[in-house]
Amino acid sequence: MLHVAEAARVSVATVSAYINGTTTVSQELSGRIEQAIREIGYKRNAIARSLKIGTTRTIGLTVPHITNPFFTDVVSVIQQAFDRAGYAVMLCCTDEDLNNQDEQIRLLLDRMVDGLIIARVGDGAYLKETVERANVPVVLLDREVDGVDSDRVVLDNHQAVFEAITYLLELGHRRIGYITGAFNITPMRDRMTGYREALLNAGLTFDQSLVRSGDLHEADGYTAAMQLLSLHDRPTAILSANNPMVVGAMKAIRDLGLSCPEDVSVICFDDFPWADVFNPQLTTIAQPVQAIGEQTASLLLDRLNGNRDAPSRRLVLKGRLMVRNSCRPLQAAVNTGIVTAATVSSG
Amino acid sequence: MLHVAEAARVSVATVSAYINGTTTVSQELSGRIEQAIREIGYKRNAIARSLKIGTTRTIGLTVPHITNPFFTDVVSVIQQAFDRAGYAVMLCCTDEDLNNQDEQIRLLLDRMVDGLIIARVGDGAYLKETVERANVPVVLLDREVDGVDSDRVVLDNHQAVFEAITYLLELGHRRIGYITGAFNITPMRDRMTGYREALLNAGLTFDQSLVRSGDLHEADGYTAAMQLLSLHDRPTAILSANNPMVVGAMKAIRDLGLSCPEDVSVICFDDFPWADVFNPQLTTIAQPVQAIGEQTASLLLDRLNGNRDAPSRRLVLKGRLMVRNSCRPLQAAVNTGIVTAATVSSG
DNA sequence: AAAGCTAATCTAAACGTTTCGATAGAGTCA
DNA sequence: TGACTCTATCGAAACGTTTAGATTAGCTTT
Known part of the structure; x- marks a missing residue:
């Protein structure tokens, strides 16, 4: 100059x-x-400019895995939204590792990002202090942090799972396996209660041996499904709490010489583009990724545009059961009508 | 301080x-x-520090679509590599739009990124000047730019397609449809010549009516496949030049009441995690995404570590044909042995 | 024609670091 | 004891902007 x-x-x-x-x-x-x-x-020179005006027009975004289609989609939407608003986004992937997350958030804060979007990882307590100390607006994505009252957008996980399980019950399934992630993140807790309550609501008792916990990776889904399907009285249906794990579960089904939906019905969390073009066409719980991304971006942009001390907002969106053909009715129960259709509704 | x-x-x-x-x-x-x-x-304050020392420890990464599994994977690997090296990465998606790309690169350069990784979009000539003017190291990913002699890592697209087509020829296919992207990006040109030469090599003549060009999106794959499969003498096999388009193509096959591989064999570019768990299990051309990402990162890191004026390097990696069950042998030709197996080798 | 506006331009101080060269004190050596 | 060398610390200038306030010049106004 x-x-x-x-x-x-x-x-x-x-x-x-x-x-x-x-x-x-x-x-x-x-x-x-x-x-x-x-x-x-x-x-x-935007660096010199930032130093002077105290704003970088950059936000930080940290997610567990960008290869999980849910996060891929959400990141894509968020990226577009900030692009339109003239912001750059720094992307970090924590790989479900707490130390990475800590390190990366520090890195982003050092670089004076104007705001932060966090899909957290590991134990929430650890993050509390960080979020409270960051003197930039933070919005929590998908996973909340206990005791932290910042903007956040989450799914109604309870409802989504309740609906999926109820659907399986209506088809006559009684032994429904559930492959979950660890309960240190809120969605897994809420999904678990959704599972339990759908069973209780149908007058069934909860059987601990039907739930297996993994670390959200494909390999975990594989071993969990292996265990479930090796039970003496194996489940007739399986619900997977995320997409990578269902891939593992499908491999387990294949490796055991079973097939879906003939031998075991499958539902999984998170939809993906080719769900309805390959077989079995998976019945999924689709999160409204577009809306999630847009709302997340707009909450943060609102703060960035000066609305700093409005009370924190908690947006909860509804999942939608995408019924395809990976679940088959069990003849035995289909006619008994034990479960009513009243509890099922999607959207 | x-x-x-x-x-x-x-x-x-x-x-x-x-x-x-x-x-x-x-x-x-x-x-x-x-x-x-x-x-x-x-x-x-890393901003003040950057201003003083002239380096931001941040790199810019721009790709067409992060939802294309190829780019998802590569971005993931690159992100990890730079994370390890203590760099932040700013991610931009151009959505195959030239103006976006221009804008985004300007944005990144303004922010004084230390280096740039570009999977370019649209017409290359436009980018030439930008790259030459940027006074930071640039590495080109997947797509080269004519006349720009910077570091780059690309696939041996010619070989990969040659191999895939030869495989189909060996199975007895003679009319092989090809769904390509526009020829303003180098991989599409190279894949096209691979297609042609595999045919010529087998003594067949090139039939222009069997190649359809789209814009790399799912919808383009759909219409292209629709057209191909509506020909009076429709192809018995189809090769798609990328992953989103093959999804469209599979939908077209489904919507026409055809099935794969019974009615039409399918191969597509870029592998994805569940290719071998859903049906038809797609035969794909797998790019070595891990290596591509790592090499790209390491080329750039090398420059960032001071090796500024070494001559530019061009890394070309090999694709690998992942044979699954989306291609069926045509009885008619399987016994004639017109095509020898000598030309097929994978890796 | 003096005074008062307005519009255009400039000077200089910040922003929060890094770093060069200066300084001061404490040893060491002849 | 004086000259010398370390070592630890500091002062101040720079990095490339933005911006508040000063200055100047050109118009009105009375």
């Missing part, structure tokens, strides 16, 4: 004023500045 | 020296500084 000023024979203040349009600058000087900028190929 | 210095009754220079370990500072002062830092909760 100094060079531009010299070349245009004006002060740097005038160049700055011209570039930012903060003050009117005369035709003549504008022309000279414009020309100097072009000749020199000047580009404003 | 000023506050820390005051609280510890030392100069800011000493605080800086202590933090960075650039000079030895006495036990006594170290203690006072350490304590002041803790009390105040001081965090170094």
Whole structure:
């Protein structure tokens, strides 16, 4: 900018004023500045600018796994939203590791991001202090943090699972396996209660041996499904709490020489683009990824636009059961009508 | 830092020296500084630091679509690699739009990223100047730019397609449809020549009516497949140049009441995690995403570590045909042995 | 024609670091 | 004891912007 000023024979203040349009600058000087900028190929240094004005127009986004289609989609939507708003987004993946998360959030905060979107990992208590100390707005995505009252957008996990289980019950299934993630993240807790309550609601008793917990990876889904399907009285249906684990579960089904839906019905959390083009066409619980991404972005943008001390907002969106053909009715029960249809509704 | 210095009754220079370990500072002062830092909760401002030292420890990464599993995987690997090296990565998605790309690269450069990884979009000529003007190292990913001699890592697209087509020929297919993207990006050009030459190599003539061009989206794959399968003498096999388009193609097959592989064999570019668990289990051309990501990162890191004016490097990696069960042998030809097996080899 | 506006431009101080060169004190050596 | 070398610390300038306030010049107004 100094060079531009010299070349245009004006002060740097005038160049700055011209570039930012903060003050009117005369035709003549504008022309000279414009020309100097072009000749020199000047580009404003956003770092120096950030230092001075105290804002970087950059946000930090940290998610567990970008290869999990749910996060892929949400990240994509968030990225687009901030792109439109003129923000850059720094992306971090924690790989479900608490230390990574800590390190990465520190890194983002060091870099003076204007805001933070966190789909957290591991134990929530650890994050509490960090979030409270960060003096930038934070919005929590998908996973809440106990005792932290910041903006957040989450799914109605309870309802979503309740609905899915109820659907299976209606088909006549009574022994429904559930592959979950660890309960240190809120969605897994809520999904678990959804599972329990759907059973109780149908007058069934909860059987602990039908739930297996993994670490959300494909391999965990595989071993969990292996265990479930090796039970003496194996489940006739399985619900997986996320997408990577269902891939593992399907492999287990295949490796045991079983097939879906003939031998075991399957439902999984999170929809994916080709669910209805390959077989079995999986019945899924689709999260409204577009809305989740947009709402998350807009909560943060609202804060960034100055609405700093409005009370914190908690948005909860509904999942939707996408019925395809990975669940078959069990003849035995289909006619008994034990379970009514009243409890099922999607959206 | 000023506050820390005051609280510890030392100069800011000493605080800086202590933090960075650039000079030895006495036990006594170290203690006072350490304590002041803790009390105040001081965090170094990386923006100010960057301004001074001229490096941001941040790189820019721009890809067409993060939801395309190929890019999802590569982005994931790249992100991890830079994370390990202590760099942050700013992610941009261009959505195959030239203006977005231009805007985003400007944005990244403004923010003084230390390096840039670009999986470009649209017409390459447009990017040439930008890359040459950027005074940071650039590595081109997946798609080269004519006349730009920067570091890059690409697939041997010619070989990969040649191999896939040869495989289909060996199965007896003679009319092989090809769904491609526009030829303004290098991989599409190379894949096209691979297709042609595999045919010529087998003594067949190239039939223009069997290739349909789309814009790499699912919808394009759908219409392209619709057209191909509506030909009076429809192809018995289809190769899709990327993953989103094959989803469209599979939908077209389904909607026409056809099935794969009985009525039409299918191969597509880019592997995905559940390819071998749903049916038809797609035969794919797997790109070595892990290696691609790692090599890309390491080329850039090498430059960032000071190896600035080594001659530019062009890494080309091999694809691998993952044979599953989406292609069936055509009885008619299987016994004639027109095509020899000699040309097929994977890896 | 003096005084008062307004518009255009400039000067200089910040933003929070790093780093060069200066300084002061404590040893060491002849 | 004086000259010298370390070692630990500091002062101040820089990095490239923005911006508040000062200055100047050109108009009105009376």
